[in-house]
Amino acid sequence: MHEVDQMAIDGGIPSLQLMEQAGNALFEAFVQNVEKTEKIVIVCGGGNNGGDGYVLSRLLYAADYDVFIFPLETTKLSLETRMNRESCVVAGVPFIDIFEEATVLVDCVFGTGLDRDIQGTYKDVIEQMNASEKRIIAVDIPSGVDSATGKVLGVAVQAHETYTLQTGKIGLYIYPGRLHAGNVHILDIGIPEMYIQSIHPKTHLIAKKEMVDFLPDRFMHSNKADYGKVLCVGGSIHMSGAITMASLSALRSGAGMMTCAVPESVREVIATNVFESMIIPLSDVAGIIAPKAVDELQAQLDPYSVILVGCGIGRSEAVVDMVKMLLDSKKPLIIDADGLWAFRQIQDHYTDREHVILTPHPKEFADIMNITTKEVIDDFLYWGKKFMEKFPKATLVLKSETTLIFHKDEVWINTYGNNGLAKGGSGDVLAGCITGLYAQNEDAAKAAVLGVFLHAYAGDRVKKRKSVFSLLPTDVLKEIQQVLRKLEEHR
Numbered sequence: 483m484h485e486v487d488q489m490a491i492d493g494g495i496p497s498l499q500l501m502e503q504a505g506n507a508l509f510e511a512f513v514q515n516v517e518k519t520e521k522i523v524i525v526c527g528g529g530n531n532g533g534d535g536y537v538l539s540r541l542l543y544a545a546d547y548d549v550f551i552f553p554l555e556t557t558k559l560s561l562e563t564r565m566n567r568e569s570c571v572v573a574g575v576p577f578i579d580i581f582e583e584a585t586v587l588v589d590c591v592f593g594t595g596l597d598r599d600i601q602g603t604y605k606d607v608i609e610q611m612n613a614s615e616k617r618i619i620a621v622d623i624p625s626g627v628d629s630a631t632g633k634v635l636g637v638a639v640q641a642h643e644t645y646t647l648q649t650g651k652i653g654l655y656i657y658p659g660r661l662h663a664g665n666v667h668i669l670d671i672g673i674p675e676m677y678i679q680s681i682h683p684k685t686h687l688i689a690k691k692e693m694v695d696f697l698p699d700r701f702m703h704s705n706k707a708d709y710g711k712v713l714c715v716g717g718s719i720h721m722s723g724a725i726t727m728a729s730l731s732a733l734r735s736g737a738g739m740m741t742c743a744v745p746e747s748v749r750e751v752i753a754t755n756v757f758e759s760m761i762i763p764l765s766d767v768a769g770i771i772a773p774k775a776v777d778e779l780q781a782q783l784d785p786y787s788v789i790l791v792g793c794g795i796g797r798s799e800a801v802v803d804m805v806k807m808l809l810d811s812k813k814p815l816i817i818d819a820d821g822l823w824a825f826r827q828i829q830d831h832y833t834d835r836e837h838v839i840l841t842p843h844p845k846e847f848a849d850i851m852n853i854t855t856k857e858v859i860d861d862f863l864y865w866g867k868k869f870m871e872k873f874p875k876a877t878l879v880l881k882s883e884t885t886l887i888f889h890k891d892e893v894w895i896n897t898y899g900n901n902g903l904a905k906g907g908s909g910d911v912l913a914g915c916i917t918g919l920y921a922q923n924e925d926a927a928k929a930a931v932l933g934v935f936l937h938a939y940a941g942d943r944v945k946k947r948k949s950v951f952s953l954l955p956t957d958v959l960k961e962i963q964q965v966l967r968k969l970e971e972h973r
């Protein structure tokens with residue numbers, strides 16, 4: 483957003499005017515959402531985020547709000563902020579240095595200019611704000627959250643609401659920043675759209691209304707082969723449900739033809755639950771694929787256009803060899819679950835592999851990257867980009883409460899979904915969904931983005947009717963058809 487501000491300034495909108503526009507937009511939002519009976523304390527830093535706070539306080543004071551300024555920085559002020567501070571002094575807005583009496587705290591300490599860990603008095607005051615149990619409204623981004631990554635730099639304000647200016651900052655949507663932002667409202671501060679569009683951001687927030695454009699085409703004159711010949715490789719005696727759900731999910735997402743390659747001992751499960759699927763029975767040992775299953779499958783691989791490997795497959799040397807053989811085949815491949823465990827061990831041979839989508843959760847991803855899960859959770863964006871440096875032709879679906887999709891130098895952020903999706907089997911439905919879409923459209927990024935959306939949004943729809951406690955991956959599987967139907971209607 484810094485870039486957009488600068489373009490607007492270079493294009494002739496003075497910085498002081500932008501600050502005034504930001505303050506006005508904030509004032510309008512306050513009039514809508516904050517009662518005049520509240521006692522408002524605006525905590526201002528020395529950068530332009532503080533400047534927004536000074537403009538807001540002046541406008542609220544003129545409108546007879548009970549408002550006070552808590553100046554956290556008094557010496558190192560930007561020019562615009564200094565000028566607006568002077569205006570507040572002239573207008574008679576009261577200054578204080580405590581906030582015990584306040585009922586609403588407004589956080590204007592740091593905005594997009596924060597670039598290092600918060601320490602000293604800043605840290606103390608932010609901790610006091612968080613401990614105060616008062617309603618906290620953050621301006622632009624909760625102070626302490628890195629607006630570009632969502633990382634917390636030392637400490638961060640725990641806001642109930644965030645009024646962000648002109649565009650949603652990435653850090654408001656990615657964990658842990660998302661946990662600090664509360665409800666996010668985007669305020670138009672009048673920066674012309676042409677400035678925003680011209681920077682062509684590489685990071686996209688997934689939006690329902692745009693998902694229609696990600697739908698694969700369906701043709702009047704077509705047959706099942708036009709929508710992909712999918713092969714799902716997986717299943718084991720203890721995990722036969724995973725591949726069942728994944729294959730059904732791929733079919734529900736539009737795949738034309740389905741074949742499941744499963745250990746002989748799982749054949750019956752597929753035969754009785756996935757009527758639309760053909761079956762390749764593989765030799766097995768104790769319910770897991772046997773070493774000779776790799777050659778058996780390789781000999782029959784030719785017809786398939788997209789392959790999913792991993793759901794319920796288990797862990798063994800044969801599984802590693804199976805994943806290796808599928809990677810070597812160069813066919814479009816989705817790797818999930820224990821397929822990722824196998825990938826971890828052979829990854830260095832496949833840094834150049836294209837047409838491959840990996841769908842790890844944080845622990846699986848941490849194992850691939852040889853780091854801890856905590857390191858992943860602290861900075862999803864950083865580690866996702868690190869992965870892409872090593873595997874520049876792959877597509878990464880890094881699953882979490884905010885799933886991120888990495889493809890080339892672009893990132894998509896998904897904020898749909900709910901904690902009812904945190905249940906065994908959810909990942910299988912998602913992997914199947916992505917596979918079904920990839921089978922119809924050779925664009926891995928489009929398949930991954932729409933697949934993540936379909937799965938999460940289907941989960942949100944189910945949540946409207948069912949408790950999050952009871953939500954099952956199979957409920958989501960059934961709901962996919964309703965979400966697709968809605969998208970079709972808007973095509």
Ligand SMILES: NC(=O)C1=CN([C@@H]2O[C@H](COP(=O)(O)OP(=O)(O)OC[C@H]3O[C@@H](n4cnc5c(N)ncnc54)[C@H](OP(=O)(O)O)[C@@H]3O)[C@@H](O)[C@H]2O)[C@@H](O)CC1
Nearest residue numbers: 487500504529530531592593594595596597598599600622
């Ligand atoms: N430009 C415009 O016209 C518009 C701007 N707008 C508003 O401005 C905000 C961005 O303003 P900004 O760039 O001044 O950054 P902001 O976060 O307020 O101040 C950071 C300053 O603090 C410092 N600093 C950094 N880290 C620190 C730390 N850990 N501990 C201590 N100090 C630290 C650092 O200075 P340094 O000490 O590095 O010299 C830096 O100068 C944006 O979020 C939006 O609210 C909008 O209204 C639209 C129009």
Ligand SMILES: [K+]
Nearest residue numbers: 589592623625
């Ligand atoms: K702030």
